[in-house]
Amino acid sequence: MSFKNILYKRLMKYAAVDTRSDPDSSTYPSSKNQLVLAKMLVKELKDIGVRKAGMDKYGYVTGEIPATMEGKRPVLGFLAHMDTSPDAPGKGVKPRLHRKYGGGKIVINKKLGVILTPSNCPELPGRKGEDIVTASGDTLLGADNKAGLAVIMTAAEHLIKHQEIGHGRIRIGFTPDEEVGRGVKYFDVKKFGADIAYTFDGDVAGTIEEETFNADGLKIRVTGKSVHPGTAKNAMANAVRIAADIVASWPENRLPETTERRDGFVMFNSIEGSIEKAELSGIVREHDLARLKELEKHLAAIVAEKKIKYPLAAIELEFTEQYRNMGAVISKHPEVMANLVSAVKKAGLIPHIKPVRGGTDGARLSFMGLPCPNVFTGGYNYHGRYEWVSLDGMEKSMQVLINLAREWAK
Ligand SMILES: [Zn+2]
DSSP: OOHHHHHHHHHHHHHTSOOBOOTTOOSSSSSTHHHHHHHHHHHHHHHTTOEEEEEOTTOOEEEEEOOSSOSOOOOEEEEEEOOBOTTSOOSSOOOEEEOSOOSSOEEEETTTTEEEOTTTOTTGGGGTTSOEEEOOSSSOOOHHHHHHHHHHHHHHHHHHHOTTSOOOOEEEEEESOTTTTOTTTTOOHHHHTOSEEEEEOOOSTTEEEOOOOEEEEEEEEEEOBOOOGGGOTTTOBOHHHHHHHHHHHSOGGGSGGGOOTTOOEEEEEEEEEOSSEEEEEEEEEESSHHHHHHHHHHHHHHHHHHHHHOTTSEEEEEEEEEEOOTHHHHTTSHHHHHHHHHHHHHTTOOOEEOOOSSOOHHHHHHHTTOOOOEEOOSEESTTSTTOEEEHHHHHHHHHHHHHHHHHTTO
């Protein structure tokens, strides 16, 4: 059986388990079905000959491929997450294989009008001739990150079968709850025992990521003054209007919907309140830490101005740190990216280093002492009904993993 067929079979098997994580749950992992998949993965790791395969009480699945060469080398870790996004339906996923994509549109579901076209998916024409997998229009596919699970599992199987491939000790980790931002909350970096790791949780073939956003949360609390509207002149402070004024005062060219690449932004994502009290929440994102602080200063200046404009109200602004750009850690270990770049080239691709406009589990892991860039898996349009993955891209991803094992053995 070809690698693509094996990868497809695995993807189908994992996609059949609804592993959406749940942001409102207080358990860990946040949904029970993740443990169903975790157990399946443990069994499969054992079946293909991975050593020390097991699951801990949090649902972290780990295993090991012993070194095939003598001598001391860095221990490599390969990671993917088992949960899928809670932002789209994820029960009863039925993958559909569109062999040898011939260009043009791909009808995922005619009745529901879910159709991939070069205009709603500019990456599509570049994948001509490849085998493409979509869901069936009523759910997400879950290639994020089940493509990563399939890639790591299939590469592990290949490495175990081919003892002639020289490499050091390799650790495998499958984690829950990435999509709700708690993926590595209980992850024991020391116990995992890797020196360097790579998450296989990226997208377009060839793309590798060493930088994430710096991320802070923000809260603005407005305390107004409620007075009968008939006698409110010079006596009322309307928290609803003040909160809206703050939102409207933020520059339009510093919003997620108006920025791309390396431009940072502030997004207000919730506003709640009445005349007496209003609360605004949001996020601040920027790759450069100094510029993140500038965005925050700018917002603080707007708030200061509103305090003067509305002397009867009280306004408080608070930022909380969420995560930091892993580039700061990874750049201290240049061989981590150098080996990845050469692994991608040896897979016949042009490496495209792209800053992530978001976070990854690798960002937190990097700051926990495990430098951890992110590698493509060949998927696109994550978190929705238009999600798809190229089996050719998955095969390339798998080659990159095997090449990485080789590169680090040099
Ligand atoms: Zn993911």
